[in-house]
Amino acid sequence: MAGSSVSVDYADAMITTPIAAGDWLIVAPSLITMLGGALCLMLRKHTDLQPKLGITLLGVLVLASFALLVRVLDHGVITMVMGNWLPPFGIAVTADTLGATLTFIGSVVAFCAGVFGMKTVSNSGRRYGFYPFLLLLMTGVCGSFLTADIFNLYVWFEVLLISSYGLLILGNDRIQLDGAVKYGVLNLVGTNLFLIATGLLYGIFGTLNMADIAIKVAELENPASGTLATVAALYFLAFAMKAAAFPVNFWLPASYHTPNIVVSAVFAGLLTKVGVYALIRIFVLILPASLGYMADIFGLVAIVTLMTGALGALAQTEIRRLLGYLVIAGIGSMLAGVAVASNSEVATLAISGAIFYAVHSIIVMTALYMSAGIMNMMGGSYNLRKLGGLYQKSIAFAGVFLILAFAVSGLPPFSGFWPKIMLVDAAFKDDRFWLGAAILVSGFLTTLAMGRIWIFAFWRGGPEGTPDGKSVEVSGSSQSDLASGAIWLPLGILTALVVYFGIQPEWMIELSTQGASSVVDPLGYIRSVFGEQG
Amino acid sequence: METGVTVLISLFFMVAVYLMLSKQLVRILLGIAILGNAVNMLIFTNGRLTREIPPLIPAHLYTPETATANPLPQALVLTAIVISFSFFAFLLVLAFRAYQELGTDEVNKMRVAEPENDQTPPQGY
Numbered sequence: 001m002a003g004s005s006v007s008v009d010y011a012d013a014m015i016t017t018p019i020a021a022g023d024w025l026i027v028a029p030s031l032i033t034m035l036g037g038a039l040c041l042m043l044r045k046h047t048d049l050q051p052k053l054g055i056t057l058l059g060v061l062v063l064a065s066f067a068l069l070v071r072v073l074d075h076g077v078i079t080m081v082m083g084n085w086l087p088p089f090g091i092a093v094t095a096d097t098l099g100a101t102l103t104f105i106g107s108v109v110a111f112c113a114g115v116f117g118m119k120t121v122s123n124s125g126r127r128y129g130f131y132p133f134l135l136l137l138m139t140g141v142c143g144s145f146l147t148a149d150i151f152n153l154y155v156w157f158e159v160l161l162i163s164s165y166g167l168l169i170l171g172n173d174r175i176q177l178d179g180a181v182k183y184g185v186l187n188l189v190g191t192n193l194f195l196i197a198t199g200l201l202y203g204i205f206g207t208l209n210m211a212d213i214a215i216k217v218a219e220l221e222n223p224a225s226g227t228l229a230t231v232a233a234l235y236f237l238a239f240a241m242k243a244a245a246f247p248v249n250f251w252l253p254a255s256y257h258t259p260n261i262v263v264s265a266v267f268a269g270l271l272t273k274v275g276v277y278a279l280i281r282i283f284v285l286i287l288p289a290s291l292g293y294m295a296d297i298f299g300l301v302a303i304v305t306l307m308t309g310a311l312g313a314l315a316q317t318e319i320r321r322l323l324g325y326l327v328i329a330g331i332g333s334m335l336a337g338v339a340v341a342s343n344s345e346v347a348t349l350a351i352s353g354a355i356f357y358a359v360h361s362i363i364v365m366t367a368l369y370m371s372a373g374i375m376n377m378m379g380g381s382y383n384l385r386k387l388g389g390l391y392q393k394s395i396a397f398a399g400v401f402l403i404l405a406f407a408v409s410g411l412p413p414f415s416g417f418w419p420k421i422m423l424v425d426a427a428f429k430d431d432r433f434w435l436g437a438a439i440l441v442s443g444f445l446t447t448l449a450m451g452r453i454w455i456f457a458f459w460r461g462g463p464e465g466t467p468d469g470k471s472v473e474v475s476g477s478s479q480s481d482l483a484s485g486a487i488w489l490p491l492g493i494l495t496a497l498v499v500y501f502g503i504q505p506e507w508m509i510e511l512s513t514q515g516a517s518s519v520v521d522p523l524g525y526i527r528s529v530f531g532e533q534g
Numbered sequence: 535m536e537t538g539v540t541v542l543i544s545l546f547f548m549v550a551v552y553l554m555l556s557k558q559l560v561r562i563l564l565g566i567a568i569l570g571n572a573v574n575m576l577i578f579t580n581g582r583l584t585r586e587i588p589p590l591i592p593a594h595l596y597t598p599e600t601a602t603a604n605p606l607p608q609a610l611v612l613t614a615i616v617i618s619f620s621f622f623a624f625l626l627v628l629a630f631r632a633y634q635e636l637g638t639d640e641v642n643k644m645r646v647a648e649p650e651n652d653q654t655p656p657q658g659y
Contacts, residue, residue: 175647185562
């Protein structure tokens with residue numbers, strides 16, 4: 001610069017071309033939620049203002065992430081490097097179809113939860129920061145989906161985790177403290193494992209940029225070598241813990257039924273899927289060779305997770321705990337997709353099945369937890385033995401529940417059907433018949449578990465002991481809330497999405513296929529990070 | 535030099551895992567604190583240890599003259615220290631509150647969320 005005797009060509013170190021205005025959208029999801037969360041935190045004593053502000057910000061988030069998705073579909077993968085340093089030195093934020101799709105669906109779910117929380121979160125819950133925590137949770141979720149730097153991914157995981165702690169203990173009940181201890185300790189150990197693996201990976205390659213690591217791994221002579229195998233095993237354990245795969249799933253059923261129902265709904269929708277997303281990103285994009293020799297372990301874990309989830313769900317009396325196990329069963333299906341992705345011929349099909357399943361699971365699990373909340377409002381309990389006669393109370397709600405029950409079991413014509421077809425198809429093409437069979441059997445057992453809720457909570461006349469043919473009026477826990485649109489609107493939006501993705505799956509299949517090919521064939525991703533010469 | 539530190543790190547990991555396998559919540563938390571330190575040292579060592587050559591660039595140059603100590607792991611460790619410290623503080627308070635409410639710090643006896651002898655679901659349809 002002026003006064004300097006050495007002339008420097010900044011183009012060697014920095015990106016000098018101006019950033020296209022539309023590319024700024026890529027930082028919008030994190031920025032909106034982070035600044036919005038800070039604003040909400042400052043205004044946390046204004047309990048009337050909290051829902052308005054929080055829901056508005058979440059609405060803006062939905063719009064921004066939709067605009068980002070449209071931009072990615074129009075322009076391909078987009079990258080922004082922080083400080084304009086040339087990658088791999090600057091921290092890159094990259095949106096491909098996979099990240100943008102999950103960001104969009106996650107934002108929709110968070111918006112619905114924000115609206116639902118208007119009724120279920122009390123004034124003291126608002127004062128203790130429900131909306132700031134929800135917004136900051138979304139900062140972590142969106143950041144994880146969009147970052148292209150592996151240490152940055154760790155930081156977003158921690159942002160997500162600390163906000164989830166805040167949400168989990170909102171209310172400070174005995175049962176919540178018990179659940180939070182297990183959730184807190186095990187998740188912290190999981191992120192520490194992630195950090196160990198990242199440290200080792202940095203030691204091997206000297207870089208943290210995912211695209212850069214992918215290039216360097218591809219250049220290795222022996223990508224299945226010992227050190228890299230350690231890293232791969234640690235990543236698998238860490239993300240399996242985050243995703244609640246067997247045998248590191250125990251924190252989920254211990255904690256997901258303890259917080260406020262809307263918090264459970266958000267957790268069930270988003271948190272475990274971030275773990276699955278990280279598994280896909282790390283193993284398919286960065287360590288495909290490791291996935292090759294670990295595929296059987298992935299497949300085995302997937303089968304056992306599917307069975308644990310489905311059988312665990314059958315053994316529960318408490319609806320929320322039953323749904324917690326169904327979250328685990330869904331994780332098994334997605335893991336099955338990752339396992340099959342080791343075969344490069346069916347990798348795109350398998351990963352697109354896993355992505356579609358993740359989208360389906362985000363929507364349907366949130367909606368199911370919300371309906372569990374409504375069942376409690378109508379029937380006064382979460383216990384299958386004490387519920388009954390809800391069909392008489394609201395036929396429309398019974399219909400919505402039946403749609404969700406079909407969807408989560410993978411029955412047509414709802415959103416769970418298509419990803420299951422893709423996953424089973426991919427598993428059979430890869431000659432992994434056991435894996436395909438496990439997905440189908442788990443779907444069947446899920447149907448039984450959901451059918452049980454339908455029969456006991458909706459179909460029979462009243463709680464346990466009511467004679468056949470008689471009907472008993474059950475009293476709900478908060479009947480007055482049931483008249484509010486804030487309860488029905490979010491459930492309606494999510495159910496509409498379930499039906500839409502079931503009847504018109506082309507759009508989502510297209511999105512997930514594009515998302516899958518951006519990780520299976522990472523050239524576009526790498527080019528976007530490094531510029532065209534990469 | 536890395537070898538010596540590696541032995542130390544593995545000792546840290548051993549202690550951390552041993553403590554985390556305990557039934558007492560306080561010991562588990564101490565294990566987590568030590569685990570955090572072990573991870574930090576691991577990242578630090580993975581950046582290769584170079585002594586007494588600070589990453590400073592002389593005023594008339596734009597790049598350092600010789601290989602210097604790697605500053606990046608220090609930045610990473612700093613981030614990780616802040617995060618693990620805040621998490622540890624949170625978990626300590628959480629454990630104390632749990633001890634107040636549940637009257638025990640033994641994890642096997644913390645069965646409020648998942649009671650023993652839980653009701654089975656209704657049999658038959």
